[in-house]
Amino acid sequence: MYAFLVxxxxxxxxxxxxxxxxxxxxxxxxxxxxRGLLSAIPIWIIARLLGAIVPSLWGSPLFAFHEWADRYLxxxxxxxxxxxxxxxxxxxxxxxxxxxxxxxxxxGAIAPFGLGEMTRVxxxxxxxxxxxxPLLLAAIALAMPRFTLMFTGExxxxxxxxxxxxxxxxxxxxxxxxxxxxxxxxxxxxxAGLLAAGAWFLAIPVLSRRAPKPVxxxxx
Numbered sequence: 001m002y003a004f005l006v007x008x009x010x011x012x013x014x015x016x017x018x019x020x021x022x023x024x025x026x027x028x029x030x031x032x033x034x035r036g037l038l039s040a041i042p043i044w045i046i047a048r049l050l051g052a053i054v055p056s057l058w059g060s061p062l063f064a065f066h067e068w069a070d071r072y073l074x075x076x077x078x079x080x081x082x083x084x085x086x087x088x089x090x091x092x093x094x095x096x097x098x099x100x101x102x103x104x105x106x107x108g109a110i111a112p113f114g115l116g117e118m119t120r121v122x123x124x125x126x127x128x129x130x131x132x133x134p135l136l137l138a139a140i141a142l143a144m145p146r147f148t149l150m151f152t153g154e155x156x157x158x159x160x161x162x163x164x165x166x167x168x169x170x171x172x173x174x175x176x177x178x179x180x181x182x183x184x185x186x187x188x189x190x191x192a193g194l195l196a197a198g199a200w201f202l203a204i205p206v207l208s209r210r211a212p213k214p215v216x217x218x219x220x
Contacts, residue, residue: 006114008134009141013107020207021100029104032086036108039082043109044116047074063181068174071133076140076170079109080148089152096209102145103207110137128180132192136173143169143199146206169195 013033021029051070057063083089083105093101114134121129150162173195179188 004130004134006118009107009114009138010111012138013104013111013141016207017104020204021104025097025100028101032101032104033108035086036079036082036105036110037112039079039085039109040112043074043078043082044113046078047071050074058181064171064174064178067177068171072136072140072170072173075110075113075137076144076166079106080144082109083148089149096206099145099149099203099206099209102148103141103203106141106144110141113137126180127185128177128188132176132180132188135192135196136176139173139196139199140170142203146202169198 017026017029047070050073051066054066054069056066056070080102083102086105087101089098114137117129117133144166147162147166151159151166154162172191176188176192179185179191
């Protein structure tokens with residue numbers, strides 16, 4: 001059971017990279033994953049600090065705000081900030097290339113958290129911790145590169161739209177656990193599935209983009 005929590009996201013990313021990453025970008029993707037791994041520990045520490053600040057009100061819908069601060073907000077935003085330490089967002093790359101590199105970075109930054117989550121639920125696993133958390137972490141790794149690049153590509157008030165979408169989506173993810181605790185597990189699974197499906201349909205068209213092939217000169 002714990003194997004899914006630990007290995008689901010790394011294996012899913014490997015499959016996605018095999019299907020969508022061009023051969024000439026494999027080396028850059030590996031470097032992005034390794035750099036993402038370097039940022040995992042400070043992200044984990046900051047997430048724990050944020051989770052400690054927001055009280056965990058068990059039995060109350062407000063428990064969702066603890067879950068938001070403890071998991072989904074830091075896992076969504078902090079890898080994007082860490083990416084800026086290693087790369088420049090304004091660098092011009094071929095269509096889809098920066099999205100694929102940022103997705104690789106997010107996967108590297110988030111993948112170790114499955115191991116951390118396992119230590120938190122060891123001896124008392126539940127469906128939310130073992131199955132829902134990997135699903136929502138995968139949704140973050142897929143969707144956040146798109147929102148991050150939308151945010152960095154805009155100026156002024158136009159940045160409100162991607163930032164607001166991230167806040168709303170991460171808050172929605174945070175309500176999955178309170179639904180489980182309230183024994184409303186069908187609604188919890190539906191909400192998690194909708195978030196994962198939305199991330200997939202948002203990310204895949206962009207990750208599949210390729211630079212146009214050069215036009216061959218016509219023969220006389």
